Amino acid sequence: MKHTTEMMISAEEIDQKLDILAEQINAHYAQSDRLLMVGLLKGSVVFMADLCRRIKGHVEIDFMSVSSYGTGMTSTRDVKILKDVQSEIQGRDVLIVEDLIDSGNTLNKVREMLLIREPKSLALCTLLDKPERREVEVPVDFVGFTIPDEFIVGYGIDYAEQYRNLPYIAKVIPL
Template sequence: MKNDIQEVLFSEEQLRAKVAEMGAQITKDYEGKNPLIVSVLKGSYVFMADLTRQIDTKCNIDFMVVSSYGNGTKTTGEVQIIKDIESQIEGRDLLIVEDILDSGVTLSYLMKILKARGANSIRLCTLLSKPERRKVDVHIDYLGFEIPDEFVVGYGLDYAECYRNLPYIGILKPSVYGGK
């Protein structure tokens, strides 16, 4: 598995430091508000677990599975909600936690749907952003790192449901997924 990695972009230590920094800011911004933190699965599960342990204020947690990729490496543009959140969101302050903001298609759609359901506020926290790939402008409230237009895996991110368990984020060798 490690032989499939072209380059490590962010080490375990870099990820730990960034997540602690983001958690401290979220704690400050949501003090006394009891936000609903919504993890977009599967890719964000590692980030979400680490991030919520760094948030020192009352909060609730829920999960969604949303996809616009199918089994490919590029978005189809068609968003599907595979698993919806179970919590009532009317009047709640939501924090959506995502692993990576790529085209923006999925998150833009998701944020519109949740706002229409009566959320008081919606903020976005994403570990990674690929601005070069953006098709839809999405405001990021909490950003870990901007990355180049490379296929990355590890720390929850996958290719064909593999590599999520790597403790760092690395660039996958194009020969593995048939890329450039």
């Protein structure tokens, strides 16, 4: 598709938002030891890198890779684990770190998969939320930006694997 991109959220705005999110997360986990931040590959990598450096205390990071397949008849998707976390989840405070919640299918399934392993607590953090696109409800604890249903890229988010390296978030505009 022929397209162009247009900056929507600047690197400075992202930076300021991360300070706010980190403050909330640090306050929430002030009494916690060994917080485990779990990022979903690949989109969350850039956000995780910037966020985890603002979190205080003993923090560990880990990653999961999942893929979702449409089942055809319904909009609900089957989510398969391609790469699991290496960390023990049981008894831990776990914070899932995502770049974007769209339909909610990915996070909903990942949440269920991790809850089975009996974490001490499980919370969700997303940089971007597109509530208009939601198909399944997911409880989100920390949200950076709530955005309209726009096609976006950058800061880890791709269009056909491109643009993850953009330091800001941009709209994709078809030409």
